[in-house]
Amino acid sequence: MLFEFFSICIKKLNYMKKSIAVLSLALCAILIAPNLVLGARALDAGKLQDLGLKMIDKRIGVISKYDGRLDQTKYISQPILDKVQGELSRVSGDLGEIKTEIQAETDPEALKVLVKSVVTSYYVYKVFLPQSAGIVSLDRMRAYEAKLTELNSKISAKADELEGQGEDVSEIRNLVSLADGHLGTGNGHAATAEGKFVGMSISDPEGAKTLRMDGRSALLNARKSFSEARTNMKNAIQAIKALVKPGI
Amino acid sequence: MKHSKFSAKNIEQMLAMRGQRLEKKMSPVFQARLDRKIANKLYELRLQNRQKYSYLEIFSNYFNSFVENFMKTKSLVGIGVGTALVVILVLVGVSRRSGTGLGELDSLLSNTDKTLNQLEQSLEDLDNIDSSLDDEKALFLAVETTDLDALLKQVDSAGSAADSSISDLDSIDDGEDEISI
Numbered sequence: 089m090l091f092e093f094f095s096i097c098i099k100k101l102n103y104m105k106k107s108i109a110v111l112s113l114a115l116c117a118i119l120i121a122p123n124l125v126l127g128a129r130a131l132d133a134g135k136l137q138d139l140g141l142k143m144i145d146k147r148i149g150v151i152s153k154y155d156g157r158l159d160q161t162k163y164i165s166q167p168i169l170d171k172v173q174g175e176l177s178r179v180s181g182d183l184g185e186i187k188t189e190i191q192a193e194t195d196p197e198a199l200k201v202l203v204k205s206v207v208t209s210y211y212v213y214k215v216f217l218p219q220s221a222g223i224v225s226l227d228r229m230r231a232y233e234a235k236l237t238e239l240n241s242k243i244s245a246k247a248d249e250l251e252g253q254g255e256d257v258s259e260i261r262n263l264v265s266l267a268d269g270h271l272g273t274g275n276g277h278a279a280t281a282e283g284k285f286v287g288m289s290i291s292d293p294e295g296a297k298t299l300r301m302d303g304r305s306a307l308l309n310a311r312k313s314f315s316e317a318r319t320n321m322k323n324a325i326q327a328i329k330a331l332v333k334p335g336i
Numbered sequence: 337m338k339h340s341k342f343s344a345k346n347i348e349q350m351l352a353m354r355g356q357r358l359e360k361k362m363s364p365v366f367q368a369r370l371d372r373k374i375a376n377k378l379y380e381l382r383l384q385n386r387q388k389y390s391y392l393e394i395f396s397n398y399f400n401s402f403v404e405n406f407m408k409t410k411s412l413v414g415i416g417v418g419t420a421l422v423v424i425l426v427l428v429g430v431s432r433r434s435g436t437g438l439g440e441l442d443s444l445l446s447n448t449d450k451t452l453n454q455l456e457q458s459l460e461d462l463d464n465i466d467s468s469l470d471d472e473k474a475l476f477l478a479v480e481t482t483d484l485d486a487l488l489k490q491v492d493s494a495g496s497a498a499d500s501s502i503s504d505l506d507s508i509d510d511g512e513d514e515i516s517i
Contacts, residue, residue, distance in 0.1 A: 143513050157504070163497040207512050214510045221508055225501030232494040239487045246484070297510060307502055311495075318491060325484045332481060 136199035140190040140206060144183045147212045151180045154217060163231035164224060172220050179210055208290075215288050215296045222285035222303050229278055229310055233271065236317050240267045243324045250331055260327045267320035274313030281306035344381050351377075 155176045158169060183206065190202050210216050244264045247257040284303030288296040351374055 154504075161497070161501075163494045211512060213508065214512050217508045218505065218510060221501070221505040225498065225505050228494070228501045229498045232491070232498045235487070235491040235494045239484070239491055242484060242487060293512075300505075300510070304502065304505060307498075307505075311498060311502070314495070314498075318488075318495065321491075322488065325481070325488065328484070329481055 132196045133194050133199055136196060136203055137190055137193070140199065140203035141187060143203065143206045144187040144190070147206070147210070148180050148183050148187075150217065151176050151183075151212065154220070155180075158224065161224070161228075163228045165227050165231070168223060168227040172224055175216075175220060179212065179216060183210070211290045211293045211296070214293045215290045218300045219285055219288040219296070222281070222288070222300060222307075225307055226278060226281050226285060226303075229281075229307055229314070232314055233274060233278065233310075236267070236314055236321065237271060239321050240264055240271065240317070243267075243321055243328070246328055247324075250328065255331050257331070260324050260331075263320045263324035263327065267317040267324070270313045270317035270320065274310040274317065277306045277310035277313060281310060344378075347381065348378055 155173060158164070158173060158176075161169075186202055186206055190199060193199050193202060243260065247260040247264065250260070251257045281303045284299045284306060288299045288303075290296070
């Protein structure tokens with residue numbers, strides 16, 4: 089609009105004296121400029137508030153949803169559950185406080201700082217939630233490992249009993265040994281995953297992204313080793329059944 | 337004193353003949369006892385014959401008179417009754433021996449049957465015990481296997497939980513808001 093206005097003015101210069109035109113332009117500049125500057129500042133504050141509130145609500149919503157899922161989660165240790173849910177609650181509370189500050193703030197510069205802090209102080213998506221999920225996933229993987237270890241111990245004890253009754257349990261012992269080896273390997277991968285997830289930090293969000301992927305790969309490797317251990321144990325159980333009830 | 341017309345030798349022969357007749361139907365025990373009595377009697381007779389022949393004469397006379405008296409009476413009834421008594425006695429003895437033997441055999445057979453029954457029962461009991469032991473063993477081990485199966489189910493459940501956690505991790509979008517302010 090301003091450009092059109094100036095164009096019209098220039099065209100009119102052909103018909104009017106330069107003095108009148110210059111006076112008109114100066115008058116317009118004096119009348120319009122302050123309104124434009126003030127209007128822009130008022131618009132920026134509102135947009136920043138809206139932007140900041142939306143960002144916070146979105147993050148609090150995702151955290152709350154994940155928190156709710158953890159309540160339904162099985163095979164997670166209470167210390168890890170307490171720790172992760174405590175962090176979720178803390179971050180959610182902090183974001184709520186920032187939300188209140190944004191709602192009360194009118195200074196665009198202050199709002200800019202507040203809105204930026206929603207991202208940079210927590211990196212909810214890039215660091216915080218992946219780290220929490222990684223720690224939970226690792227804990228559940230270790231619960232799986234613990235169950236496998238318990239099963240292997242029982243199988244080994246059963247082999248002792250059968251051997252005491254004069255049965256040949258060499259095959260069972262071999263499978264138990266193989267399972268033990270896979271459990272050890274899986275445990276090593278789990279330890280690697282733990283190091284990756286614990287190493288994730290908001291001070292290095294890009295590095296955290298790499299650590300997340302590395303931790304995930306280590307978890308998958310652990311899962312693979314544990315699955316192989318499980319296969320050995322299942323075969324050992326079949327071998328026990330064959331000794332107990334030949335032909336079945 | 338009237339001397340007997342039978343000498344000790346004659347008496348011995350007569351007793352021997354009589355003994356031979358009785359031997360056929362006598363039990364070995366009775367025969368042994370008889371032989372022993374005869375031997376004793378002969379020894380006694382010989383002794384008497386050597387030292388006191390009069391005893392032999394008395395015995396011979398007594399025996400002779402008995403025979404003579406017996407022959408005089410010619411009592412067929414007496415002979416018949418005597419023979420019958422002897423036969424009855426012999427038969428009773430044999431019968432008793434046979435009866436005793438049969439009883440013993442029956443007892444032995446009974447005992448044998450009992451023993452066989454006991455053996456069969458023992459074998460049956462042994463089979464039952466083996467069967468019971470097998471059942472007990474199978475039951476005992478089946479319980480243990482059930483425990484293992486139950487634990488394996490828990491393992492699989494924990495494995496599924498671990499898988500879902502990895503899915504949770506993957507589902508988190510790491511895209512932060514781009515703020516150009």
